[in-house]
Amino acid sequence: NAGVMQNPRHLVRRRGQEARLRCSPMKGHSHVYWYRQLPEEGLKFMVYLQKENIIDESGMPKERFSAEFPKEGPSILRIQQVVRGDSAAYFCASSLSRTSPRGETQYFGPGTRLLVL
Amino acid sequence: DQQVKQNSPSLSVQEGRISILNCDYTNSMFDYFLWYKKYPAEGPTFLISISSIKDKNEDGRFTVFLNKSAKHLSLHIVPSQPGDSAVYFCAASAMWYGNKLVFGAGTILRVKS
Numbered sequence: 001n002a003g004v005m006q007n008p009r010h011l012v013r014r015r016g017q018e019a020r021l022r023c024s025p026m027k028g029h030s031h032v033y034w035y036r037q038l039p040e041e042g043l044k045f046m047v048y049l050q051k052e053n054i055i056d057e058s059g060m061p062k063e064r065f066s067a068e069f070p071k072e073g074p075s076i077l078r079i080q081q082v083v084r085g086d087s088a089a090y091f092c093a094s095s096l097s098r099t100s101p102r103g104e105t106q107y108f109g110p111g112t113r114l115l116v117l
Numbered sequence: 118d119q120q121v122k123q124n125s126p127s128l129s130v131q132e133g134r135i136s137i138l139n140c141d142y143t144n145s146m147f148d149y150f151l152w153y154k155k156y157p158a159e160g161p162t163f164l165i166s167i168s169s170i171k172d173k174n175e176d177g178r179f180t181v182f183l184n185k186s187a188k189h190l191s192l193h194i195v196p197s198q199p200g201d202s203a204v205y206f207c208a209a210s211a212m213w214y215g216n217k218l219v220f221g222a223g224t225i226l227r228v229k230s
Contacts, residue, residue: 035215040218042121042206043161046118056215091160095216106218108160117143 002027004094004109005074012115019079021112032075033106034067037089071117073113074116082116089113120144123221132230136194140207143188147209151218152181155204162188162211164194164205181222197228 005024006102011018019093025032030051035043048056049069060067064082069075079086130136138148138152148169153161167174167181167190174181182192194201207221 006160009158016177031216033218035218035220040222041121042208043218044220044223045217048216059217095158106163106216108162110158110160 004029004092004107006090006092006109006112007027008081008112010113010115012117013082015079015083019082019114019116021077021079021090021092021114022074023042023077023092023094023109024074025092026096029070029094029096029097029107032069033093033095034075034077035091035093037091037111043091046077079114082114084116087114087116119222120147120209121221123205123207125224126222127227129227129229130197131210132199133196133230136192136197136226136228138192138194138205138207138224138226140192141192142190142209144167144209144211144219145188146211146213147219149210150183151180151208151210152179152188152221153206153208154201155206161206164211166181169190183184191204194226197226199228199230202226202228 032049034046037043046057047060047067064080065080074108077097091111095106151166152164155161164182165176165179169184181188204223206223208218
């Protein structure tokens, strides 16, 4: 009964490179959320996806960031042309249903720590 | 715009005593509040939640109190144990806001044995 899986756990990129972060939700979960935690700050919502659909991307930076959750395979958060300010911990959470009680049904993965040199 | 604030970056408590973690919010539209616990190198783990129609929710050693008029909530841990040492995040959500969670910056709790 695996929980939310994220890989890689640590990722180092040089400025200008691309970063791809993967998230496999809990078995049976079809809702995925991405959050970013900058140093000394709380987690900040980025995007909410269902299978093959972006439901809410109001927290995503307008440029360089994109997310997808294909019918098969993990959800991907993609950051193009990374800059030092992208260095952060990126957490993925999944839930079974959007209509179930909020919050406690979001189960978090261990995060990917991105470091941009 | 920090809508959820945890003004104490850290708290140190003796084992067996009560730990009280505080959280303030500014958006009166929030109608659901949660506490998450986070160990280093792990993701947040849900602890306890409370709906805005209640003022108290209890689960074992953990109790959350909500004061809507003051826009304030607190998490009480009694008795505190060394294993409770972690970062505690307060989070809020609103029906109009969908399932998004708005987090505070966290409070580091250290329980000394």
